[in-house]
Amino acid sequence: MPTMKPYLFLLLCCLSLKSGGQKTPDSIHRESFRSKNVKFNSAGVILEGSIFIPKHTVAALVLVHGSGQETRMNGFASLLAENGIAVLTYDKRGVGKSGGIYAGPEVGTSNVDASNLNLLALDANAAVDELLIHLTPKRIPLGLMGFSQAAWIIPLVAKKNRKIEFITLFSGPVVTTLEQLRFQFYTNGDSKFWETHSEADAREHINNDPDKYQFAPTDPREALSSLSIPGLWLYGGRDIQTPVGLSIERIDALKATGKPFEYKLYPGLGHNTASAKSNEPVNFALQWIKNISSGSRSTYHDNYKD
Secondary structure, eight states: OOOSGGGGGOOOGGGGGGGGOSOOOSEEEOSSEEEEEEEEEETTEEEEEEEEEESSOSEEEEEEOOSSSOOOOHHHHHHHHHTTEEEEEEOOTTSTTOOSOOOSGGGTSOSSSHHHHHHHHHHHHHHHHHHHHTBOOOBBOEEEEEETTHHHHHHHHHHHOTTOOEEEEESOOOSOHHHHHHHHHHHTTOTTHHHHOOHHHHHHHHHHSOOSSOSOOOOTHHHHTTOOSOEEEEEETTOSSSOHHHHHHHHHHHHHTTOOEEEEEETTOOSOTTSSSOOHHHHHHHHHHHHHHHTOOOOBOOSBOO
């Protein structure tokens, strides 16, 4: 049986958000938001997380992990809440205080086969339902925000849950799981990859390299093609984990069919667009969500229910 070590390339920008993943007290009250811990059921296990509610809410979302043994992202959630966005963030299945079994390269299993991605989509959908329980009605949009690998999970959730009204992806691939692996094997974690290789080089290997693992690929376009909600992807031009050029090309193809999708490219950034030294990607995403909110006809959320 081949080693699973190459899957370690399936990192997400949340790895550098770990400082925001520390445990939160049972309740936090700040001038601009308040927070409390929650538990909820998903596919036979109890997941644990935290909900952040701004004093004045303009939107609400669930944060969806990328790959890795990720706990709740309290630091990032606090930033969103300070900007008027209600958030539920949770410990990934089998990690932190959440029950279940974690799947990933660290434990010798695949985190990108269809069964695991669908299970993680169930968890994200359960988090959406839990967030709604704790919010009172108001005309603001409900969405999903995720990182890297979440780009295969979030479309699955949005396709099934019609309460989702927008999606935001940082460094999210719009390629199949196998195409992603071919690209990552080719770049081999080389931070200087784009200094010596071209987009044409990368496409050649994505299209023609033999697959080192055999499983049915997940293609996010299958779910994305069924959506009619706004979507935003934020990319770094020096990304060596997500094939950005091909992903943008496919977003453009979906846009040509009338999908309300858009992307923003930051040429000097790499994969960690949500936690880069530049705050431009996060600020752009915040403003994009606020723009959606200003035209929303939704009927959800504001403050905690008693």
